[in-house]
Amino acid sequence: MMPPAIACVDLVRRFGTFTAVDRITLQAHVGSVFGFLGPNGSGKSTTIRMLCGLLAPTSGQAIVDGIDVARDPESVKRRIGYMSQKFSLYEDLTVRENLEFYGGIYGIGRRGRRARIDETLERTDLTDNPDTLVRELSVGVRQRLALGGALLHRPRILFLDEPTSGVDPISRRRFWSLIHELTAEGATILVTTHYMDEAEQCDRIALIRSGKLVADGSPADLKRELMPWPILSIDCANPFEALDIIARTPGVRDAALYGVHIHAVVEDTAVADALRTALEASGHAVYRIEGVAATLEDVFVAAAEGDADA
Amino acid sequence: MRRPRSRTAAILRKELLHIRRDTRSLIVAVLMPVALLLIYGYGVSSDIKNIRLGVADWSDTRESRELIGAFTNSGYFRVVRRSDRYQDLHRALDRREIGVALIVPTGFARDLARGRPVRVQMLVDGTDPNTATVASGYADGIIQSRSAALGREWAVRHGQPFPRGAPPIDARVRVLYNENLRSADFLVPGLIAVILAMTSALLTSGTIAGERERGTIEQLVASPLRARELVLGKIAAYSLISFVNVLLVVLVGTLLFQAPLRGSLLLLMLASAVFLMAALGQGLMLSARMPTQQTAITAALMTTMVPSVLLSGFYFPISSMPLPIQWFTAIIPAKYFMVITRGIFLKGVGLPELWPQLVMLALYSLLILSAGMRAFKKTL
Structure with a gap:
């Protein structure tokens, strides 16, 4: 088997007394999309910064494309593409000028650069506005351009830190089809996101909370491992008040609002009858109760609240 | 594949684009030195009467x-x-x-x-x-x-x-090298040094701190770009503006204020170029060290305006300062440049007399530029 494209072992980063990343171990295989999930401030960006050679780890090891990042960060930098969480293109430059600049600092010769830029514009669907100033572009287009900047030198490994935050659904879909296109060509992509539909599209995801790895596996694995209990979706009157009644019903492990419905994690689907009785007794009309498959969001909420290991 | 020169060139081109896009700042950057020369020149040098x-x-x-x-x-x-x-x-x-x-x-x-x-x-x-x-x-x-x-x-x-x-x-009172009794002759060459010190450091002081504020620095640090390439590319871009400033200020000084330029114009330009490296480098170093653009700009003003006006020998002769202050003036590049501008303008002297100052300026430039490169590295 091929060695992993990205691997870290017991990676730790402390800022003073605060431990931002606490012994994280993970592996991303060549040609896969690795999703990195966790609440804000849980240490995702810090981990990515260490993997990209921007930040030295306090302890532990990070290996990217077979290179020990701590030993030779500059080699790693040449091989990877990085899209930081903060938008980091020059707003007073045009689309093409930004790409020209990236081509320059990644050492792409002037002769090859033009063709490479045209190819990148094509690929990121930016051929319509190569001469538009970046400040005039929408967030979705900007993020595609940022990805283009990270792709220009044809890295085998890409780190994308929340590339689709603030991007509209259609642009997000376009962005992700590009991600799949790249992995199909053999690229490895580590991406952080808050969108569950995006997480579902990853080959493997890691959940991180307060700097610690909570779970790691394929979306299906995670649902199975972290959500061994069945879930009932309840549609009733006054869901807000009903939530409390449901949570107190014996056999219910956890209940949370899920849109206008309530998702209850139960020990057995037979609890449905008890729930219906309890709700109707307290004057809440019950429209429907049905068993549903766990979504990643169920898993994520449970894990983020610290109930996953209960 | 390492192409450091093309990376430096990429920084240079990018900075020139920033400068070109920001027309208002460009106009300010070019006109400020001339405006300062006019204000100071008329304010300070108008002959004292009555x-x-x-x-x-x-x-x-x-x-x-x-x-x-x-x-x-x-x-x-x-x-x-x-x-x-x-x-x-x-x-x-x-x-x-x-x-x-x-x-x-x-x-x-x-x-x-x-x-x-x-x-x-x-x-x-x-x-x-x-x-x-x-x-x-x-x-x-x-x-x-x-x-x-x-x-x-x-x-x-x-x-x-x-x-x-x-x-x-x-009569025992004498003023050397100002036999025309025109104070402008004496002041203008000094003013040129003071003004270039201030405006050049100001030009570069915002650039790295600005990239940090906008978040673009992260992308630069994540790239194979080296500190040396970043610093040299930025200096190259801003030295173009600063050199236009040198020409304008010398032009206004000689034509409008009629300061006599007795020595070699070529030597003046060469010395200016060396001095610009020091002044631009000082701004850049501060820019790499300071957390925000605002503090970097303020620091650039404080560290150039006050010393280059008060401690460079512009107003007050260094020889009449207390000894510790005299030693301190050794680290003010404007001091050396002022000796050069006054020497070239008023005495018409050349390299044989001015090389020590030129060497000091070159040394200072090297030190400050490498300090700037180290300062940028620390932000990695």
Whole structure:
């Protein structure tokens, strides 16, 4: 088997007394999309910064494309593409000028650069506005351009830190089809996101909370491992008040609002009858109760609240 | 594949685009030095007039009255006090009622008639060294021209020059290299140094801190770009603007203020280029060290304006500063550049006289640029 494209072992980063990343171990295989999930401030960006050679780890090891990042960060930098969480293109430059600049600092010769830029514009669907100033572009287009900047030198490994935050659904879909296109060509992509539909599209995801790895596996694995209990979706009157009644019903492990419905994690689907009785007794009309498959969001909420290991 | 030169060029091109897009800042950057030169030039260098003169005419002869008349007729002096008592004049100087006192000795006319040089005593209020320098310069000029006239009269009357080749009136106040009695000649070359020090450091002070504020620095750090390439690319871009500033300031200084450019223009440009590296490098180093653009710009102003005006020898001669301060001035690049600009403009001297300053500037540039590169590395 091929060695992993990205691997870290017991990676730790402390800022003073605060431990931002606490012994994280993970592996991303060549040609896969690795999703990195966790609440804000849980240490995702810090981990990515260490993997990209921007930040030295306090302890532990990070290996990217077979290179020990701590030993030779500059080699790693040449091989990877990085899209930081903060938008980091020059707003007073045009689309093409930004790409020209990236081509320059990644050492792409002037002769090859033009063709490479045209190819990148094509690929990121930016051929319509190569001469538009970046400040005039929408967030979705900007993020595609940022990805283009990270792709220009044809890295085998890409780190994308929340590339689709603030991007509209259609642009997000376009962005992700590009991600799949790249992995199909053999690229490895580590991406952080808050969108569950995006997480579902990853080959493997890691959940991180307060700097610690909570779970790691394929979306299906995670649902199975972290959500061994069945879930009932309840549609009733006054869901807000009903939530409390449901949570107190014996056999219910956890209940949370899920849109206008309530998702209850139960020990057995037979609890449905008890729930219906309890709700109707307290004057809440019950429209429907049905068993549903766990979504990643169920898993994520449970894990983020610290109930996953209960 | 390593292509450091193309990476430096990429930074250079990018910075030039920033500069071109931000037309308003570009205009400010180009016009500010000229505007400063005009403001300072007119504000500081306009010749001082109506200096209050106190006179003790112990000779009280036609000759002594002619000498005093020469002072008042020059337009620079106005006699506001006459007294026969030396102490009166001294007290008037203490109280700043007069700026200059002129004492004509008892034997003035008699000695002149006998062909003996006479000494005229001048007291100058030194509390404002700038005015004092200018005032003594004027006085010196007036006395010299009066003295020359007396010498000619003597020669006509006696058919031979004034005895012993001495000038008839001995005035001891002298201003070197400003024999035209025009303060602009002295001030403009110094001003050029001060203004370039300030504006150049200001230009670069925002650039790295600005990238940090906007978040673009993260992308630069994540790339194979080296600190050296970033620093050199940025310096190259801003030195283009700064060089335009040099040309404009020299042009305005020589054409509008008519400062004489006696030495080599080429040497002046070369020295300016070396000095620009130091000044731009100082701004860049601060930019890499300071957390925000605002603090970097403020730091650049504080570390260039105050020292280059006060401690460079622009206003106050370094030799009259306390010894520790004199040592401190060694780290102010404007000090060396000022010696160079004044040397080239006023004395017309060249490399043989100015190389030590040039070497110091080059050394300073190297140090500050490598400090800038190290400072940027720390933000990795």
